[in-house]
Amino acid sequence: MxxxxxxxxxxxxxxxxxxxxxxxxxxxxxxxxxxxxxxxxxxxxxxxxxxxxxxxxxxGDAVARLTSSGARQKRRSTVADTLACWRDSIGVPVYYAMYREGEIEVMCVSDSREAPAVEEWADFRETGHAHAIGQCLLSQLDEEARRDHLARCPVQPLTRYTVRDNDALLRRLARLRRMEAVVERQEYALGTVCAAVPITVGTTAATMAISLPAQRADRLLPAVERLQTEIGRNLGSLALSISM
CATH class of the missing domain: 1.10.10.10 (Winged helix-like DNA-binding domain superfamily/Winged helix DNA-binding domain)
Structure with missing residues (x-):
């Protein structure tokens, strides 16, 4: 010592x-x-x-690496604290995800016993067509990037509500207005509804999302509206943490 x-x-x-x-x-x-x-x-x-x-x-360079690592950790902590605050104020689990190097990556999830997150029973990275997070991220890509993703991770039915094929998904994504929230009802998991809000900073596609049990689906749209309001208030600090 x-x-x-x-x-x-x-x-x-x-x-x-x-x-x-x-x-x-x-x-x-x-x-x-x-x-x-x-x-x-x-x-x-x-x-x-x-x-x-x-x-x-x-x-030396090792000190700079330590400083960079510390900064990244601080950004992660900032995002985690923000999600926890929204989880408690809105009363829903909150997810933060990015599309990076051709992959859907869920970076942070904030849930609680009262507001549990969706169980990842099928790999989120490979089932982006079925959940709001993936659909929201894909909606921010151009047509070529979407088709490339679906060539690697094609549509597959997960529930009876899941979109049926790549073309149907592409048509759905094309109808979305820029920065429009994406809503998904029981397409990934029966008994669960989800919504995701797009966040684009530079060339990075990202999203904040929420989920609710299907029996509380009437709360989904009011909750996502509150999430959009919170994102608008905090977009500056989120932008600094987007590449964590």
């Missing part, structure tokens, strides 16, 4: 010198014996946390 603390003090000391510092200078400022400082500096350089140029020490 003592070595770790001394290494951290050295990193903090180096960070205070934009133009680099010598080993003797770092030892003096960090209050660490010079032989110990040399040993720790060699280790930190070897691991990439520091680099040495002309006898001066600077922060």
């Amino acid at each position: 003592g070595s770790v603390q001394r290494a951290m003090r050295l990193l903090e000391t180096v960070a205070g010198h934009a133009h680099g510092a010598t080993a003797k200078q770092l030892a003096r400022e960090a209050g660490i014996a010079l032989p110990t400082t040399y040993h720790l500096l060699r280790t930190l350089v070897h691991e990439g946390y520091l680099c040495r140029e002309k006898g001066l020490f600077f922060l």
